[in-house]
Amino acid sequence: MARASAKPASAKKTAAAGKKPGPQKAARGRPSSSRYTEEELLGYYRDMLMIRRFEEKAGQLYGMGLIGGFCHLYIGQEAVITGVMKAAEKQDSTITSYRDHGHMLACGMDPKGVMAELTGREGGYSKGKGGSMHMFSTEANFYGGHGIVGGQVPLGTGLAFAHRYKKDNGVCYCYFGDGAVNQGQIYESFNMASLWKLPIIYIIENNKYGMGTSIERASATTELYSRGAAHGIPGKQVNGMNILDVRDAAMDAAGHARSGKGPIILEMKTYRYRGHSMSDPAKYRSKEEVQKVRSESDPIDLVKQMLLDNGFSEDRLKEIDKEVKAVVSEAATFAQDSPEPHPSELFTDVLIEA
Amino acid sequence: MPIQVLMPALSPTMTDGKLSKWLKSEGDAVAAGDAIAEIETDKATMEIEAVDDGVMGRILVAEGTEGVAVNAPIALILEDGEDASALDGVAIAPAPAKTPSVAHEQAVTVDAEINAPSPAPMESVYDGPVKNMTVREALRDAMAEEMRRNDTVFLMGEEVGQYQGAYKVSQGLLDEFGDMRVVDTPITEYGFTGLGTGAAMAGLRPIVEFMTFNFAMQAIDHIINSAAKTLYMSGGAISCPIVFRGANGAASRVAAQHSQCFASWYAHCPGLKVVAPWSGEDAKGLLKAAIRDPNPVVVLENELLYGQSFDVPESDDFVIPIGKAKIERAGADVTIVAFSIMVGVALEAAEQLAAEGIEAEVINLRSIRPLDTETIVASVKKTNRLVTLEEGWPYAGIGSEIAAQMMENAFDYLDAPVNRVCGVDVPMPYAANLEALALPKTTHVVEAAKAVCYR
Numbered sequence: 001m002a003r004a005s006a007k008p009a010s011a012k013k014t015a016a017a018g019k020k021p022g023p024q025k026a027a028r029g030r031p032s033s034s035r036y037t038e039e040e041l042l043g044y045y046r047d048m049l050m051i052r053r054f055e056e057k058a059g060q061l062y063g064m065g066l067i068g069g070f071c072h073l074y075i076g077q078e079a080v081i082t083g084v085m086k087a088a089e090k091q092d093s094t095i096t097s098y099r100d101h102g103h104m105l106a107c108g109m110d111p112k113g114v115m116a117e118l119t120g121r122e123g124g125y126s127k128g129k130g131g132s133m134h135m136f137s138t139e140a141n142f143y144g145g146h147g148i149v150g151g152q153v154p155l156g157t158g159l160a161f162a163h164r165y166k167k168d169n170g171v172c173y174c175y176f177g178d179g180a181v182n183q184g185q186i187y188e189s190f191n192m193a194s195l196w197k198l199p200i201i202y203i204i205e206n207n208k209y210g211m212g213t214s215i216e217r218a219s220a221t222t223e224l225y226s227r228g229a230a231h232g233i234p235g236k237q238v239n240g241m242n243i244l245d246v247r248d249a250a251m252d253a254a255g256h257a258r259s260g261k262g263p264i265i266l267e268m269k270t271y272r273y274r275g276h277s278m279s280d281p282a283k284y285r286s287k288e289e290v291q292k293v294r295s296e297s298d299p300i301d302l303v304k305q306m307l308l309d310n311g312f313s314e315d316r317l318k319e320i321d322k323e324v325k326a327v328v329s330e331a332a333t334f335a336q337d338s339p340e341p342h343p344s345e346l347f348t349d350v351l352i353e354a
Numbered sequence: 355m356p357i358q359v360l361m362p363a364l365s366p367t368m369t370d371g372k373l374s375k376w377l378k379s380e381g382d383a384v385a386a387g388d389a390i391a392e393i394e395t396d397k398a399t400m401e402i403e404a405v406d407d408g409v410m411g412r413i414l415v416a417e418g419t420e421g422v423a424v425n426a427p428i429a430l431i432l433e434d435g436e437d438a439s440a441l442d443g444v445a446i447a448p449a450p451a452k453t454p455s456v457a458h459e460q461a462v463t464v465d466a467e468i469n470a471p472s473p474a475p476m477e478s479v480y481d482g483p484v485k486n487m488t489v490r491e492a493l494r495d496a497m498a499e500e501m502r503r504n505d506t507v508f509l510m511g512e513e514v515g516q517y518q519g520a521y522k523v524s525q526g527l528l529d530e531f532g533d534m535r536v537v538d539t540p541i542t543e544y545g546f547t548g549l550g551t552g553a554a555m556a557g558l559r560p561i562v563e564f565m566t567f568n569f570a571m572q573a574i575d576h577i578i579n580s581a582a583k584t585l586y587m588s589g590g591a592i593s594c595p596i597v598f599r600g601a602n603g604a605a606s607r608v609a610a611q612h613s614q615c616f617a618s619w620y621a622h623c624p625g626l627k628v629v630a631p632w633s634g635e636d637a638k639g640l641l642k643a644a645i646r647d648p649n650p651v652v653v654l655e656n657e658l659l660y661g662q663s664f665d666v667p668e669s670d671d672f673v674i675p676i677g678k679a680k681i682e683r684a685g686a687d688v689t690i691v692a693f694s695i696m697v698g699v700a701l702e703a704a705e706q707l708a709a710e711g712i713e714a715e716v717i718n719l720r721s722i723r724p725l726d727t728e729t730i731v732a733s734v735k736k737t738n739r740l741v742t743l744e745e746g747w748p749y750a751g752i753g754s755e756i757a758a759q760m761m762e763n764a765f766d767y768l769d770a771p772v773n774r775v776c777g778v779d780v781p782m783p784y785a786a787n788l789e790a791l792a793l794p795k796t797t798h799v800v801e802a803a804k805a806v807c808y809r
Binding site: 056057059060062063064065068069070093095124125126127128129130134135136137138143144145146147148151153154155156157158159161162163165166184185187188189191192195273275278279280281282283294348349350351352 | 360362363364365366368386387395398399400402403405424425506508534539540542544545546547548549550551552553554555556557558575576579580584585586587588589590591592593624625627648649
C-alpha cells in the first residue's frame with residue numbers, strides 16, 4: 001500500500017471553524033504514479049467492479065420481482081466506500097443510510113448473505129427480516145443499514161462515543177447523503193461529537209440529489225464540507241469519483257480522528273447513475289447529464305485506464321471481470337435458492353429472552 | 355444460449371406496463387448499462403438497461419404494446435460469439451414464479467401467540483433488611499449499584515452531572531463515577547438519544563435520562579425506529595441494551611406540554627419493555643432489572659413520587675422481574691388495576707371501600723409491557739369485577755388494552771363490564787381547579803368500584 005506523500009490535489013478545500021468557506025472548485029485529473037502501487041489499483045478495480053456488478057444484478061433481480069420494496073443502488077459512487085475503507089483499521093466501525101449494499105461488500109460482508117437478504121431469504125444477513133435497508137454484521141463492524149434519513153448520524157456518533165469509552169483506538173465512519181445534511185439531528189450530533197472530541201469521520205456522499213431534489217433546490221448553502229464550521233469541525237471537499245483522492249483524504253481524516261482531535265467532515269463529490277430507488281423516473285435531471293458523468297468521470301474507468309497506462313493487459317482485466325461476475329452470479333443463485341424464512345421466525349428476535 | 359430480457363418490475367406495486375419504445379433495434383450491439391427500451395408504468399416512463407454485453411437478437415414484444423406482464427420475456431440478446439441461429443432453438447419460458455421454490459407449509463398461529471396469557475416470571479420473596487428512603491434515593495441507589503457492578507453502564511442526560519440531576523435523582527453519581535460515566539448532554543434529545551442508542555449497539559449499557567418524557571417526543575424516532583426495531587431487523591445480530599428513564603405523567607400546574615402519560619405510546623411497540631414503578635421498592639427493583647435487561651427498556655417514573663418515602667430493600671441483589679405485577683392489597687369483591695402514582699390512589703380508594711364493606715384487590719402492574727395478564731386474570735376469576743385506573747387518556751389507553759385482554763381471557767368470569775377510570779380526554783389545563791378536574795381521584799375509583807359491584 002502506497003501512502004500518499006503529496007497532498008491530494010482535489011482535497012484542498014478545507015473549512016476551519018469560523019473561516020468563511022472559499023469558492024468551490026472540484027479539481028480533477030490523474031494522480032501521479034508515485035501515489036499508488038499496481039497491486040493496490042488492482043484491488044480497487046476488483047472491489048469497485050464487485051459493487052457495480054452486484055448492484056446491476058440486484059437491479060435485475062428487482063426487475064424480476066425477486067427483490068421487493070425499496071432498493072437503492074450505489075452505482076457511480078463506488079470509489080467513496082472503497083477508498084475510505086483503505087484507511088480503516090480492524091476495530092473501526094461503519095454505519096450508513098439505506099444506500100448500503102456497497103458499504104457492506106466493502107466492509108467484507110459476504111455477497112451471498114447480502115443478496116439473500118435482498119430477496120428476503122433465510123440465508124440473508126438479517127434472516128430475511130431486514131431487507132435492503134437493514135443489514136448488520138458485528139464481525140465486520142458494520143452497524144447498518146438505516147432507513148430513516150439522517151438517523152444513522154446520531155447512532156454513528158454513539159459508536160464513536162463507545163470507541164472513546166472503551167479506549168479501543170477505533171474510529172467511526174459515518175456516511176450520509178446531501179439530502180440528510182439539512183436534518184436537525186445532524187447538527188445535534190456535530191455539536192456533541194465536537195464537544196466531546198469523538199473519533200468520527202462524517203462522510204457526506206454528495207451525489208447532487210436528495211431523491212429528486214437537487215442540492216441547490218434543497219440547501220441554502222451547498223458547500224457541505226463547511227457544515228461543521230459552526231461546531232468547530234474541519235471539513236474537506238474531495239473528488240469522490242477519484243479513488244486515490246478519496247483514499248488520501250480518508251487517511252488524513254482517520255489520522256485526525258484517531259489522534260484525539262475530534263470529528264472531521266469529508267464531502268465526497270460523487271454521482272449516482274441510477275435513480276434514487278428502483279421506481280425513480282429520473283425526470284429531474286437530463287440523460288445527457290448522467291451520460292456525461294458516466295463517460296468522463298466513471299471511477300472504475302479511471303482506475304482501469306491507469307492500469308492500462310501502466311502496461312496492464314486488457315486480458316488480465318477481463319480475467320478479473322470474469323471472477324467478479326462469477327462471485328455475483330453465485331450470490332444471485334444463492335439468493336434465489338435460499339428458502340424463505342420459516343414462519344416461526346415471525347416471532348423471533350423481538351426481544352432477547354433473558 | 356441467448357439471454358432473455360424480461361419485463362421488469364419498476365416499482366413495488368407494478369404488475370404490468372406498456373412497452374412504449376424500443377431504443378435498440380435487432381442487430382444493434384448492446385453494452386451492459388445501455389438503455390434498451392422505455393417502459394411506461396402507472397406512475398412514470400422509465401428506461402430499462404441491459405445487464406450484459408451482446409447483440410440485440412430478437413424483439414419479442416412490439417413497441418406500443420400495453421399490459422405487458424412483469425416477467426414476460428420481451429427480447430433476446432445474443433451473447434458474445436453467438437450468431438442469430440442461436441435464437442431459433444430458444445423456448446420462451448413463461449415468467450418465472452415470484453414465489454421461491456421452497457415454501458413452508460406451516461400456518462402461523464397468530465391468535466394463539468398474541469392472545470394466550472404468557473406465564474409471568476416468578477418473583478422471589480425478599481426478606482432481607484430494608485431502609486426507609488425516598489423514591490429519588492431508591493432510583494439513585496439502583497443506578498449506583500449497577501454502575502459499580504458493570505463498568506459499561508453509564509448515565510447520560512441533561513443536568514445529570516454537575517447539577518446533580520434536575521430532580522436530584524443522580525445526586526452524587528458524578529463524584530463517584532466521573533464525567534466519562536455521568537455525562538451532561540446539551541438540550542438535544544433527538545441527538546443524544548440516538549447517540550445513546552448507537553453506544554448500546556456497540557456494547558455499552560447506557561441509561562438515558564429524560565428530564566421528563568414530554569421531551570422524549572423529540573427522540574421517539576430513535577427509541578422506536580433505532581432501539582426497539584434493530585434486534586428484529588438484524589435477525590438477532592445487533593442488540594440494544596439501553597434504559598430510557600425519567601419523569602412521566604402530570605406533575606403539578608405545568609400545563610399541557612409538560613403533563614402527559616406516555617405509557618400507551620411505548621407499550622404499543624414490540625421490541626420495547628415498559629415499566630412504571632410506584633413505590634421505592636418498585637423504583638429500585640425495576641430500574642435495576644431494566645439496566646440488567648439485554649433489551650431497550652422504558653422506565654416511566656413520576657415526579658410527584660420522587661419525594662415520597664418507602665421501605666426499600668437494601669440488598670444489591672434485589673431485582674424485580676420485569677413482567678410481574680404485585681398484589682398490593684388482597685380483596686375478594688373487586689379488582690383495581692393501576693400503575694405508577696395511581697397505585698396510591700387505588701389503595702386509598704380500597705380503604706374507603708372497605709369502610710363500606712367492599713374488599714378491593716389492588717394490583718400494582720409494575721410492568722406495562724409485557725403485561726402480567728396472568729395475575730389480573732387470576733384476580734378477576736376471584737372477584738369477577740374489574741376497574742382499571744390510569745392518569746393517561748382513555749382513548750387507546752392501558753385500560754383499554756386490559757379490558758380487551760379480559761374479554762379474551764376472562765370473559766366468562768366477569769359479572770360486570772370492565773370500568774376504566776382515566777384522565778379526562780383533554781390537554782392538561784393550567785388552572786388549579788381545572789387541572790384537578792382532569793385527573794382521576796379517589797372518589798372516581800370508589801364510584802367505579804361500586805358501579806361494577808352494582809352498589
